[in-house]
Amino acid sequence: MVGWNMKTAYRAALAALLAAPAGAALAASPVLQAEQSDVATLPPVGAHWVLPATDRDSYTIYDADAGKILGTVPASILGNIALSPDRRTFYVADTIWSRVDHGTRQDLIQEYDAHTLALRREITLPPRALAVYKGQDFDVSPDGRWGYVFDMSPATSVTIVDLAKGAVARTVDIPGCALVFPWKQDGFSSLCGDGSLTNVGYAGDKPTVTHTAPFFDANNDPIFEQGLVDRATGHALFVSYTGKVYDVMLGAKPQIAAPWSIQVAAGQPVAGTGVQEQAWRPGGKQPFAWNRASGHLFVLMHVGPHWTHKTDGTEVWEFDPAHHTLVRRIDLPQPARGIAVSGDAAPLLYATSADGNMAVIDARTGTVRRTVDAHSEAMIMAPDLLPGHNG
Amino acid sequence: MPVSFLDTLGEAVTRRLAARSSRRGVLGRMGAAMAVAPAFPLLPVRRAEAAPAPAANPIATLTDFERRAQSTDPTKCNYWRHCAIDGVLCGCCGGGIHTCPPGTQPSPVSWIGTCRNPDDGRSYVIAYRDCCGRNICAAPKSCDCNTADREMPIYRPQASNDIIWCFGTASTAYHCSTAAIIGQAG
Numbered sequence: 001m002v003g004w005n006m007k008t009a010y011r012a013a014l015a016a017l018l019a020a021p022a023g024a025a026l027a028a029s030p031v032l033q034a035e036q037s038d039v040a041t042l043p044p045v046g047a048h049w050v051l052p053a054t055d056r057d058s059y060t061i062y063d064a065d066a067g068k069i070l071g072t073v074p075a076s077i078l079g080n081i082a083l084s085p086d087r088r089t090f091y092v093a094d095t096i097w098s099r100v101d102h103g104t105r106q107d108l109i110q111e112y113d114a115h116t117l118a119l120r121r122e123i124t125l126p127p128r129a130l131a132v133y134k135g136q137d138f139d140v141s142p143d144g145r146w147g148y149v150f151d152m153s154p155a156t157s158v159t160i161v162d163l164a165k166g167a168v169a170r171t172v173d174i175p176g177c178a179l180v181f182p183w184k185q186d187g188f189s190s191l192c193g194d195g196s197l198t199n200v201g202y203a204g205d206k207p208t209v210t211h212t213a214p215f216f217d218a219n220n221d222p223i224f225e226q227g228l229v230d231r232a233t234g235h236a237l238f239v240s241y242t243g244k245v246y247d248v249m250l251g252a253k254p255q256i257a258a259p260w261s262i263q264v265a266a267g268q269p270v271a272g273t274g275v276q277e278q279a280w281r282p283g284g285k286q287p288f289a290w291n292r293a294s295g296h297l298f299v300l301m302h303v304g305p306h307w308t309h310k311t312d313g314t315e316v317w318e319f320d321p322a323h324h325t326l327v328r329r330i331d332l333p334q335p336a337r338g339i340a341v342s343g344d345a346a347p348l349l350y351a352t353s354a355d356g357n358m359a360v361i362d363a364r365t366g367t368v369r370r371t372v373d374a375h376s377e378a379m380i381m382a383p384d385l386l387p388g389h390n391g
Numbered sequence: 392m393p394v395s396f397l398d399t400l401g402e403a404v405t406r407r408l409a410a411r412s413s414r415r416g417v418l419g420r421m422g423a424a425m426a427v428a429p430a431f432p433l434l435p436v437r438r439a440e441a442a443p444a445p446a447a448n449p450i451a452t453l454t455d456f457e458r459r460a461q462s463t464d465p466t467k468c469n470y471w472r473h474c475a476i477d478g479v480l481c482g483c484c485g486g487g488i489h490t491c492p493p494g495t496q497p498s499p500v501s502w503i504g505t506c507r508n509p510d511d512g513r514s515y516v517i518a519y520r521d522c523c524g525r526n527i528c529a530a531p532k533s534c535d536c537n538t539a540d541r542e543m544p545i546y547r548p549q550a551s552n553d554i555i556w557c558f559g560t561a562s563t564a565y566h567c568s569t570a571a572i573i574g575q576a577g
Contacts, residue, residue, distance in 0.1 A: 077527065078555070097562060100564075101524060101525050101562055102524065102561060102562040105563075131555045131556075132551075132553050152545075152548075152554070154548060154554075178544075178546040178548070190546075192546055193546045222543055225545055225546075274452075276453075276454075304455070305454065307540050307542065308539065310477075310538075311539075354532075
């Protein structure tokens with residue numbers, strides 16, 4: 001208060017000093033009124049909102065049309081975020097130490113009100129090792145009932161959380177497998193080290209666990225961790241290091257289509273597994289995005305040999321996965337390590353770079369709308385606004 | 392103490408295997424898996440089923456990293472042992488190539504890479520141990536490396552460098568990464 005009063009007094013004195021020589025002309029303008037401090041709230045979640053992970057301590061909510069920050073959701077360097085299907089809640093799954101880097105370990109899901117960003121509730125999780133920086137560590141079932149939290153201790157499991165009750169329902173071991181890809185309803189699948197999927201069904205009773213036969217070459221051409229799921233249908237797209245796309249309808253008995261090559265779709269040479277075999281390849285820390293309105297797949301691409309799956313991309317290629325065709329190649333203003341795309345019919349493409357910039361690009365033309373100094377990490381979330389949920 | 396137990400067991404197994412392994416050979420890969428096997432009690436069965444013998448690499452060339460690797464400055468990402476490291480180099484943080492900075496604790500388990508030393512042309516098995524218990528080191532960006540020769544997704548954890556390997560330490564806070572030689576690969 002002292003500081004505020006002194007500052008106010010100083011400003012008043014300065015104003016008086018400035019006003020004095022101006023004389024009668026300024027005296028005629030109305031005196032500015034005292035203001036009440038208040039707190040902003042958020043409008044309903046917009047189609048062009050985007051939440052990059054920022055500065056290792058938060059997700060920042062942007063209105064990408066305006067290029068402005070709307071608010072901040074706290075999260076640690078490894079914390080994951082998800083929006084509830086009814087768009088009323090941001091969930092953050094995180095691990096917090098009572099004394100920053102030591103002390104009591106607290107694993108939890110935090111619920112933030114998507115209108116006020118008030119911390120509404122915290123759900124305690126059993127001890128987990130939050131060991132990896134991936135969006136697929138945590139997700140919410142498309143009906144909003146279950147939260148799926150991937151654990152690695154380093155044995156792997158998934159904790160299923162009843163989000164209505166705000167309590168852990170149970171933990172299911174997924175030995176040899178990792179990450180969560182939610183089904184349309186009551187279950188999720190995980191990628192496994194033998195090139196298969198493990199599928200866990202759970203509707204509140206006893207979980208059922210099934211396994212597919214191996215369907216991809218985990219030794220030589222593994223599929224990226226960052227597979228995409230259409231939450232309205234449970235339909236997933238997984239892409240391999242060399243650019244093969246595996247189309248999977250997730251469920252207790254997943255239906256897996258024969259893979260197609262993004263390079264063939266783009267009229268380019270197929271990428272092999274040679275360590276000196278230069279080709280266009282997918283890569284980055286979050287190399288894929290999916291647009292709900294068109295169903296199109298966006299892939300961050302670069303030229304390099306095999307084992308450059310983490311290399312930043314120089315272009316984004318847009319594909320129609322239903323017809324295995326290239327729609328467009330988009331040049332990026334600078335190499336990017338992560339992408340996301342809005343879900344609407346006038347999609348914006350977001351690309352984050354190593355210097356923390358986030359480019360906002362009109363995905364229909366490739367035009368860069370703006371570049372934001374966002375302090376952005378690689379992970380970036382464009383809210384998936386499921387149809388039929390209006391908050 | 393679990394740290395020394397896992398360390399000793401993991402390294403002993405790997406050293407024995409590494410001594411008899413050809414580079415990128417079947418045994419080399421099994422060695423990598425077995426080095427972390429104590430930490431993955433549920434994995435080896437599936438791994439055994441899942442790991443058919445990889446064909447010998449028909450392209451007898453080096454990776455881009457191997458072509459450009461140097462052996463003089465271990466605080467640079469292109470130092471030869473950093474062929475598949477993801478993180479901040481401890482040598483930039485008060486530690487060294489196999490030394491954790493003051494106040495931190497080495498992880499008892501790690502994942503394993505195989506890197507080629509340009510000086511002698513030999514390949515060595517490298518343990519990428521994280522140093523844990525303090526928040527991330529604020530070293531220059533040039534010390535923050537992300538290379539990926541033969542690096543695998545998290546569902547192949549023994550070859551995945553995105554994982555923070557601070558399992559079994561007092562705190563899982565990640566500070567930086569080291570690259571210790573644990574034996575010749577062939």
